[in-house]
Amino acid sequence: MSTAPAAGSPWLPASPCTPQGCAAHSGGAAGRARSAARLAAGTAVTAGGVALAPAAALLGRGARHRLTSLWARSVLRGFGVRATVHAECAPARDTAEAGPGCLVVANHVSWLDIPLIAAVLPGRMLAKSEVRRWPVLGPLAALGGTLFVDRGSLRALPATVAALTEALRAGHRVIVFPEGSTWCGRDQGRFRHAAFQAALDAGAAVQPVHLSYGPTGAAAFVGDDPLGASLRRVAAAGRLTAEVRLLPPIVPGPGTDRRALARQAQRAVARLSANRPAASVHHRTGSSPAAASSLRTPS
Numbered sequence: 001m002s003t004a005p006a007a008g009s010p011w012l013p014a015s016p017c018t019p020q021g022c023a024a025h026s027g028g029a030a031g032r033a034r035s036a037a038r039l040a041a042g043t044a045v046t047a048g049g050v051a052l053a054p055a056a057a058l059l060g061r062g063a064r065h066r067l068t069s070l071w072a073r074s075v076l077r078g079f080g081v082r083a084t085v086h087a088e089c090a091p092a093r094d095t096a097e098a099g100p101g102c103l104v105v106a107n108h109v110s111w112l113d114i115p116l117i118a119a120v121l122p123g124r125m126l127a128k129s130e131v132r133r134w135p136v137l138g139p140l141a142a143l144g145g146t147l148f149v150d151r152g153s154l155r156a157l158p159a160t161v162a163a164l165t166e167a168l169r170a171g172h173r174v175i176v177f178p179e180g181s182t183w184c185g186r187d188q189g190r191f192r193h194a195a196f197q198a199a200l201d202a203g204a205a206v207q208p209v210h211l212s213y214g215p216t217g218a219a220a221f222v223g224d225d226p227l228g229a230s231l232r233r234v235a236a237a238g239r240l241t242a243e244v245r246l247l248p249p250i251v252p253g254p255g256t257d258r259r260a261l262a263r264q265a266q267r268a269v270a271r272l273s274a275n276r277p278a279a280s281v282h283h284r285t286g287s288s289p290a291a292a293s294s295l296r297t298p299s
Contacts, residue, residue, distance in 0.1 A: 035232070035235045035236040036235075038079055038080045038236075041078035041079070042075060042078035042079035042080075042234075042235060044078070045071070045074045045075050045078040046078075048071075049071045050139050052067070053144060056068070056144075064122075065123075068118055068122040068144065069118065069119050069120070069122050072115040072122070073115075073119045075115040076115055076116065079112075079231075079234050079240075080235065081116075081234070081240050081241070082239075082240070082242070083116060083241070083242040083243070083244065084241070084243055084244070085244045085246065086243060086244070086245040087245075087246040088245070088246060089246055089248040099171065100169055100202045100203050100205075101123070101167070101170070101171045101173050101174060101204055102168075102173050102174075102204055103164075103168060103174050103176060103195060103199040103204050103206045103207065104117065104123065104174065104207045104209055105177075105195070105206060105207070105265050105269070106175070106176075106177055106208070106209040106210065106211050106269070107177070107179060107183065107209075107211055107269050108180075108181065108182045108183065108211075109182060109183065109212075109213060109216075109219060110219045110220060110234075111227065112213070112242065113177065113211055116211060116242050116244060117175055118175075120246075121175065121209070121246075123172060123174055123175050124147055124167055124172050124173070124174050124175065125141065125144070125174075125175045126146070126148075126149060126164065126175065126195065127141060127146050127147070127148055128150075129148045129149060129150045131146070131148070134227070147160070147163050157194055160194070161194050161195070161201075164176075164202075165202045168204040169202045169203075169204075174195075174198075176195040178191040178195055178196070178265070178266075179191060179192070180192050182221055183222065188266075190266065191262040191266040191269075192262070193258040193259050194258070196259075196261040196262045199252065199261065200252055200257075200261065205250060205251045205252075206250040206252070206261060206264075206265050208247040208248075208250065208265045208269050209244060209246055210243075210244075211243070211244060212243045212272075213241065213242050213243075214239075214240070214241045215237065215239075215240070218234060218236075219237075219240060219242070245272055247268045247269070248268075250264055250268070
């Protein structure tokens with residue numbers, strides 16, 4: 001999720017997006033009663049996930065992921081978000097069998113990215129340490145096996161890479177937003193390299209994923225935007241849609257380093273960002289047709 005760089009840490013990633021410039025709602029809007037009903041439904045389903053998380057942790061990985069996917073789809077429906085999947089490849093699998101898992105990397109627009117990816121590719125998320133302290137979502141993330149990173153400490157980075165590597169070697173699907181900060185969806189930031197080192201160390205493939213929303217402003221969660229304001233904006237949107245585009249996995253070749261791997265994944269995702277039609281100072285215009293499917297969950 002997005003935060004401005006902490007004082008004394010100018011190296012932290014940041015985007016130029018602001019709530020005032022990028023997160024203004026546009027397009028149709030739901031009535032006040034419907035908006036309140038969506039906010040209540042989405043919040044209730046999210047809270048229900050917290051209540052069920054301890055029991056879900058006792059299930060096998062496949063059953064746990066099916067339950068996670070069902071919960072994530074329910075969160076999206078509760079907030080009135082309609083989601084579709086466009087697949088250019090078979091999705092990355094998460095398996096307890098021998099062999100590494102897969103590193104899933106996506107552009108970062110909103111808190112909605114978390115249930116959106118969890119609905120299609122449930123796995124272990126990497127999130128900033130502040131998320132652990134969020135009401136409702138923080139405890140749910142921790143119980144769901146989220147890996148946390150202290151973005152303000154360079155010294156903590158090797159331990160984070162080691163934890164990602166261990167999870168990948170154990171066969172887990174690990175989801176990372178390598179921009180390190182949310183962007184409004186009309187452009188994207190540079191992919192940071194650290195998580196890609198974990199893929200190389202574990203011998204894991206990288207699955208690029210492109211996320212997009214319409215209207216973009218309703219979904220964008222950028223800058224110092226309060227979470228409560230974003231929740232209300234999403235619930236108030238009249239026709240909020242989300243798209244997940246699964247791109248061909250990248251299998252690192254001999255001699256590939258983390259920087260080259262990050263650039264390759266970034267180019268794959270940026271190709272679709274460049275083809276999103278809209279008029280904006282952040283946006284390049286174009287078109288890219290793809291066949292859509294209903295929201296599905298691979299094991």
